[in-house]
Amino acid sequence: MAKDFPTRAENYSQWYNDLVIKADLAENSAVRGCMVIKPYGYAIWEKVQAALDKMFKDTGHVNAYFPIFIPKSFFSKEASHVEGFAKECAVVTHYRLKNSPDGKGIIVDEEAKLEEELIVRPTSETIIWDTYKNWIQSYRDLPILINQWANVVRWEMRTRLFLRTAEFLWQEGHTAHATRPEAVKEAETMLHIYADFAENWMAMPVLKGVKSPAERFAGAVETYAIEALMQDGKALQAGTSHFLGQNFAKAFDVKFLSRENQLEYVWATSWGVSTRLMGALIMSHSDDNGLVLPPKLAPIQVVIVPVFKTPEQLALISETVVPIKKALESKGVSVKFDDRDTHKPGWKFAEYEFKGVPVRLTVGPRDIEQGTIEVARRDTLEKETLQIKDIENKIVHLLDAIQSNLYQRALSFRENNTFRVDSWEEFKIVLDTTGGFISAHWDGTSETEERIKEETKATIRVIPLNNMPEEGRCVYSGKPSTQRVIFARAY
């Protein structure tokens, strides 16, 4: 048990906060609401980026970069978009500072006021569509399949490391298409890529679906989302993909001549995942002993801890261990051999366990004598002593086993915490006891959704894709319903 670390049962929220800090992932900065992502946390993010970036490129997308500043006037061009973001924008109004007349410090030079204020991007649809206008004249210019990796700013009232910060890192894809079906298909393709990444890299099962109109992205015709269930029974929106229709094309006047020589508006999508995925990753697998990382995203997959008293012993151990390290690395496994003599083995065990390193190998004098090695896995905390022979292949298989065990564990947690509910009483009981996903009938109106939110803080997380039609009565209003939707309290 890690010292000075709360259990999940004691206080889930504090457990999360402490974990992020003590596992050295991130910390609060001098700027309110903005985090410093520390090297270990950033290394995980880089793995996330690398995997996603490859998936995007494999599906024909290319990267580009657009400005961090957006002229204020751009924002007002799409009505629902501005309404959605206006309340959380950082605005640049001046471009120069000067020495304060009273000699104390430095002040804004009022003479250096911008003609037009600049918004620090909360998302880039507007600047990008203003740009696409110049790039698109013909159906031959389409599709445009661009992604950018960037930082964005949303001036949130209350922030939490990774889950909600005023500045965050993300990728945003912005595509332009000649036809509606092609754009819809793009939005769905990207949703499936996100789900694939969540499940196969993060080992995090997700529900795929569309958002209700009330939860839809500002400016979208349809918002697709992947939704994951955290260990405390709350839902987390892990990624969104939007079919934007022709809303932005109309707002920015982006038209093209079709094959039929018709002037038409362009169809659009946008899609994104953010550093919030880090929060999802942490809350999906970690335990009361600290972080638990799926091998595919762990910066260090295997750590080797030598047990030694003298430099001679360490040299002897190194002779055994260094070839193992090289053999593993040649199989694409990242290995750290921690031969520091400034920390004791017990300290290192605790340290790497807390940081979620999937596999730990321990080699000491006993092992050298007997040709063995101790293998400890982080997910189950099991230890066993194995013969060194063929250890590389055993480790590679173990990493795969850990990856799939984490997924299975998270999947059964979700299954055990998903409830089919048919009465309002039961609906409230589930929320007040276990939490989790609630599959219930909904009459399809925003009024009912709003009432449920007011009374229980639960919202519709997704209307699942490929939902089976089912006659029923709305769990709240009792009105006829044609399908079940997923409710939960959410982050």
Next chain:
RNA sequence: CGGGGUAUAGCGCAGCUGGUUAGCGCGCCUGCUUUGGGAGCAGGAGGUCGCAGGUUCGAAUCCUGCUACCCCGACCA
């Protein structure tokens, strides 16, 4: 932006009904013994007590103003 709270060593805190030299735990440094689950002992370094002003012989302690942060709401990827 409403309601509550806090500010003292790198971190977490005590001291605060005015009174010596501001203390404790963790961490850090040195030495010796240790090293297979966060070692022990000894010694040591580290502070404009958030900022500005006031009361007083004397202020971390009392008063006023400011600032920052935290918690609970409203808002949210």
